[in-house]
Amino acid sequence: MASILGYIAASLDGFIATEDDGLDWLFRHDKPGPEEKDYDRFLRRIRTVVMGRGTYDFIANDPSPWAYGNQRVIVVTSRPIEDPKGPLETRSDIDALIAELRALQDGDVWMLGGGRLQMAFMERGALDEIQVFVIPEIIGGGRPLFPATGLEAGLTLLAAEKTPEGFARLHYAFNRAPQAETAA
Numbered sequence: 001m002a003s004i005l006g007y008i009a010a011s012l013d014g015f016i017a018t019e020d021d022g023l024d025w026l027f028r029h030d031k032p033g034p035e036e037k038d039y040d041r042f043l044r045r046i047r048t049v050v051m052g053r054g055t056y057d058f059i060a061n062d063p064s065p066w067a068y069g070n071q072r073v074i075v076v077t078s079r080p081i082e083d084p085k086g087p088l089e090t091r092s093d094i095d096a097l098i099a100e101l102r103a104l105q106d107g108d109v110w111m112l113g114g115g116r117l118q119m120a121f122m123e124r125g126a127l128d129e130i131q132v133f134v135i136p137e138i139i140g141g142g143r144p145l146f147p148a149t150g151l152e153a154g155l156t157l158l159a160a161e162k163t164p165e166g167f168a169r170l171h172y173a174f175n176r177a178p179q180a181e182t183a184a
Contacts, residue, residue, distance in 0.1 A: 001102055001103075001104075001105070002047070002048070002101055002102065002103075002104040002105070002106075002107065002108050002109050003108045003109070003128045003129065004098075004101055004102075004108070004109045004111060004121060004126055004127055004128050005042075005046075005108055005109065005110055005111065005127075005128060005129050005130070005131070006110075006111045006118050006121075006127055006129070006130035006131065006132075007039075007042055007110055007111075007112075007130070007131045008113075008115070008118070008130070008131070008132055008133070008145070009026055009132070009133040009134075009135050009167075010132055010133070010134060010135065010145040011025060011026075011134075011135055011137045011138060011139045011142075012134055012135065012136060012137060012138050013138045013139060013140065014144055014145050015139050015141065015142040015143055015144060015145065016114060016115060016142070016143050016144070016145055017114075017142050017143040018139055018141070018142040018143075019141060019142045019143070021054075021058060021143065022142075025135070025137045025139050026135055026137075029135055029136075029137075029165055029166075029167070038163065038169065042110075042131070043071075043110075045107065045108050046071055046107060046108055046109070046110045047071060047072060047104065047106045047107025047108065047109070048071060048072045048073075048074065048101065048104060048107065048108075048109045048110070049068050049071045049072070049073045049074070049109075049110050049112050050073075050074045050075075050076065050097070050101070050109060050110065050111055050112065050117070051073070051074075051075055051076070051111075051112040051113045051117070052075070052076050052077070052113055052114055052116060052117040053075060053076065053077035053079065054113070054114055054116075055112060055113025055114055055117075056075045056077070056081070056088075058113075059085065060084070060085040066085050066086030066087075068086060069086065069087075071110075072089070073086065073087065073088040073089070074088065074089050074090070074091055074097065075088055075089070075090050075091075076090075076091055076092065076094065076097065076117055077090050077091075077092065078092045094120050094121070094124070095124065098121065098124060098126045101126075102126075111127065114143065115143070115144060115145050115146040115147060116147055118130070118146065119146050119147055119149055119151065122146075122151060122153060122174070123149065123151055125174070127174060128173065128174060129158070129171065129172065129173045129174070130155075130171075130172050130174075131169060131170065131171045131172075132145070132169075132170045132172075133163070133167045133168070133169050133170075134167060134168040134169075134170065135167055136166055136167070153174055154174070154175050155172040155173065155174055155175060156172065156173045156175045157170070157171070157172055158171040158172060158173055159171040
């Protein structure tokens with residue numbers, strides 16, 4: 001059974017992008033070095049990449065080549081994707097997708113991109129682990145790491161470390177089924 005993993009960066013004040021989806025604050029810390037990067041180690045264990053439509057559109061509009069040639073890519077969307085940037089599949093039913101992902105036997109699954117899709121998986125108890133890289137930047141607002149939905153979930157800290165780039169890497173496992181608050 002595949003593990004479903006989150007791997008995401010956030011500013012110190014809890015945002016993953018500026019209000020206009022800008023990531024300049026993150027990319028100014030993207031300095032390749034001679035050592036093996038944590039991202040490269042993580043990506044080697046991934047067979048399937050799942051992203052929402054907003055993340056796909058951001059990647060598709062970037063002039064860089066398609067980065068996921070060795071992985072199966074699934075975009076969660078209800079709209080067709082004309083002329084996709086790389087090989088991909090689409091799904092619109094999250095519950096059916098979770099069942100499909102859980103049945104995979106060929107590697108782990110990465111929930112790439114924004115917090116909304118990751119939150120949808122967390123609300124269904126379908127995210128097994130998450131790594132959050134806290135970037136030493138305060139961006140003053142934007143897209144939150146996770147939208148406020150009333151979800152409550154217990155996690156176990158697996159690791160906390162300072163990366164060579166000066167980030168804080170927090171690695172958690174979800175340890176119980178999440179419980180969403182109900183309105184009174």
